[in-house]
Amino acid sequence: MSNLPETNRSRDSQLWKDLVLGNEQALGSLMRIYYRSLLNYGQKFNRDEEFLKDCIQELFIEIWNRRQTLSSPDNVKAYLFSSLRRKIYREVHKLPLFSHPESADAEDSGLHVEFSPEWWLIEEESLAERTRKMGHLLNLLPKRQREVIYLKYYQELSRDEIAQVMSISPQTVSNLIHLAFVNLRDRIKTVAISLFIILTLFLV
Amino acid sequence: MTDYRKFIVEDFLTDPLFRAWVLNGDAQATDFWQHWLAGNPDRSAMVEDARALLLAMAEKRQMLSDDELDTIVEGTLGKLSSNTETGQPTVRRMYLVWARVAAAVLVVAGLGWLVQKFPLGASFKAISTTSSPSEIRVERTNDTDRPMTVLLGDKSTVILQPGSRLSFSSALEKEPRRIVYLDGEAFFDVVKDPAHPFFVYSNQLITRVLGTSFRVVAYEREKQASVSVLTGKVTVFTKKDLEKMDRIAIRPGAGGLVLSPNEQVTFSQNKARFTKSRIQGLANLYHPPRFSFDETPVADVFSALEKAYGIDIEYEPEKLDGYRLTATFSEMSLHDELHLICRIIKGTYHIEEGRVIIETDR
Numbered sequence: 001m002s003n004l005p006e007t008n009r010s011r012d013s014q015l016w017k018d019l020v021l022g023n024e025q026a027l028g029s030l031m032r033i034y035y036r037s038l039l040n041y042g043q044k045f046n047r048d049e050e051f052l053k054d055c056i057q058e059l060f061i062e063i064w065n066r067r068q069t070l071s072s073p074d075n076v077k078a079y080l081f082s083s084l085r086r087k088i089y090r091e092v093h094k095l096p097l098f099s100h101p102e103s104a105d106a107e108d109s110g111l112h113v114e115f116s117p118e119w120w121l122i123e124e125e126s127l128a129e130r131t132r133k134m135g136h137l138l139n140l141l142p143k144r145q146r147e148v149i150y151l152k153y154y155q156e157l158s159r160d161e162i163a164q165v166m167s168i169s170p171q172t173v174s175n176l177i178h179l180a181f182v183n184l185r186d187r188i189k190t191v192a193i194s195l196f197i198i199l200t201l202f203l204v
Numbered sequence: 205m206t207d208y209r210k211f212i213v214e215d216f217l218t219d220p221l222f223r224a225w226v227l228n229g230d231a232q233a234t235d236f237w238q239h240w241l242a243g244n245p246d247r248s249a250m251v252e253d254a255r256a257l258l259l260a261m262a263e264k265r266q267m268l269s270d271d272e273l274d275t276i277v278e279g280t281l282g283k284l285s286s287n288t289e290t291g292q293p294t295v296r297r298m299y300l301v302w303a304r305v306a307a308a309v310l311v312v313a314g315l316g317w318l319v320q321k322f323p324l325g326a327s328f329k330a331i332s333t334t335s336s337p338s339e340i341r342v343e344r345t346n347d348t349d350r351p352m353t354v355l356l357g358d359k360s361t362v363i364l365q366p367g368s369r370l371s372f373s374s375a376l377e378k379e380p381r382r383i384v385y386l387d388g389e390a391f392f393d394v395v396k397d398p399a400h401p402f403f404v405y406s407n408q409l410i411t412r413v414l415g416t417s418f419r420v421v422a423y424e425r426e427k428q429a430s431v432s433v434l435t436g437k438v439t440v441f442t443k444k445d446l447e448k449m450d451r452i453a454i455r456p457g458a459g460g461l462v463l464s465p466n467e468q469v470t471f472s473q474n475k476a477r478f479t480k481s482r483i484q485g486l487a488n489l490y491h492p493p494r495f496s497f498d499e500t501p502v503a504d505v506f507s508a509l510e511k512a513y514g515i516d517i518e519y520e521p522e523k524l525d526g527y528r529l530t531a532t533f534s535e536m537s538l539h540d541e542l543h544l545i546c547r548i549i550k551g552t553y554h555i556e557e558g559r560v561i562i563e564t565d566r
Binding site for chain 1: 213214217218252253255256257258259260261262268273276277278279280281283284396397398399400540
């Protein structure tokens with residue numbers, strides 16, 4: 001099993017050292033490892049796939065161009081996630097028309113994680129419906145709880161990594177995860193009772 | 205051996221064997237879990253919850269293929285070698301930023317001109333025809349006596365009240381700013397997309413949103429207009445504000461009033477000012493209709509939706525022969541309902557000039 005977090009971390013640090021020395025293939029390897037996760041993460045904030053792909057490409061090109069001056073991150077994965085997060089935020093808020101601090105954007109002064117599962121692509125009817133519902137429940141959570149849950153359970157980031165990505169303390173991360181599950185559990189219970197859609201198909 | 209009977213939802217989410225099954229459809233893992241569930245039926249609800257949670261977070265089921273990823277990586281590395289130390293991307297970046305600022309200034313300048321040319325109470329028609337000539341505009345007028353649903357290409361929904369009129373670009377979803385023009389009263393449920401803010405232009409007021417649901421009442425013939433918010437936040441400007449903003453360029457902090465859920469702002473032309481108040485019951489006013497079908501032919505289901513929402517649905521009736529639906533729809537949006545039906549008839553749908561077009565390939 002090469003998928004253990006520690007092995008990954010030392011592999012990443014090695015790749016980083018290589019790219020600082022000017023090895024383009026090391027940058028390519030990091031891209032191959034993290035591109036899909038980064039794209040999925042970005043999609044939680046912004047649905048425009050082309051925009052996200054540009055952001056990710058620029059992120060890697062900037063790392064390359066600034067490789068001599070950047071200090072090596074202790075955790076490459078967390079560094080990439082937090083850089084992409086900042087980048088999307090900056091790009092989105094560059095839209096200058098009417099933007100001012102107390103406008104509707106102020107509440108977005110982190111970013112909004114929004115789940116929109118493609119539940120209709122899931123073949124199993126009951127699972128599709130449950131997934132749609134879960135997406136809805138996740139979106140009802142306060143935005144920081146949403147992001148913490150996503151980073152921990154989908155992206156498998158550790159508590160310290162999440163703290164770094166979201167610029168909050170590790171203790172806050174634990175609190176948010178705890179709260180999110182308290183919230184979710186309450187809501188799952190009520191959903192189970194009031195599952196309101198029963199769908200059957202008759203092909204005559 | 206892990207004792208999965210002791211697991212709660214969170215534990216499943218982080219279990220490698222569980223993830224291999226749910227996220228990658230790994231054959232061995234699938235086999236294991238099918239057996240395990242057969243032997244532990246009392247745990248199935250919890251396992252299904254955990255499964256749905258992971259899937260809800262995954263969303264994109266068809267991810268980039270390895271080939272696509274290779275192309276992207278090669279493309280990026282290609283850009284590196286042609287660069288010097290400071291690099292081309294920075295330069296391109298600047299250019300992009302400038303292009304965006306220029307576009308924004310143009311829009312605001314354009315509006316300023318409009319305000320001068322058509323002062324407060326300007327004709328709705330005059331404003332709505334000023335967009336670029338190549339653009340095809342769609343206009344919907346509700347001359348029935350019941351609310352009418354208008355679907356926009358970005359999957360936002362508008363409930364247009366009798367005697368009201370809405371106009372928008374037929375390629376709204378592709379534009380940097382989603383702009384619609386309203387004369388009358390409408391309830392908007394806007395799909396969130398921070399990169400493409402949504403604007404409602406109406407008599408005296410301009411409402412800007414990122415993604416939320418709210419109501420605008422602004423008849424051209426009346427001297428009062430209001431905006432009420434159900435969810436999310438919106439910013440309301442008067443046309444005068446825009447005129448000022450034009451003069452002082454785009455200064456942050458200029459004009460605009462932010463509304464939160466259950467707040468309403470009324471603007472009266474005589475006093476030329478905003479009055480903010482609290483409202484309740486907006487949700488009840490715009491409750492989605494409820495449907496119950498029992499072995500109903502799908503064509504009849506479409507008729508029911510057409511009638512309830514006041515929309516047109518186009519499809520080929522012969523392709524729907526034999527499909528029947530038994531279902532209860534409640535608290536569901538029209539888009540969710542269409543998705544479900546399309547899934548059953550193995551088709552897809554899209555919005556064209558406010559009409560729903562159903563495509564099946566049977």
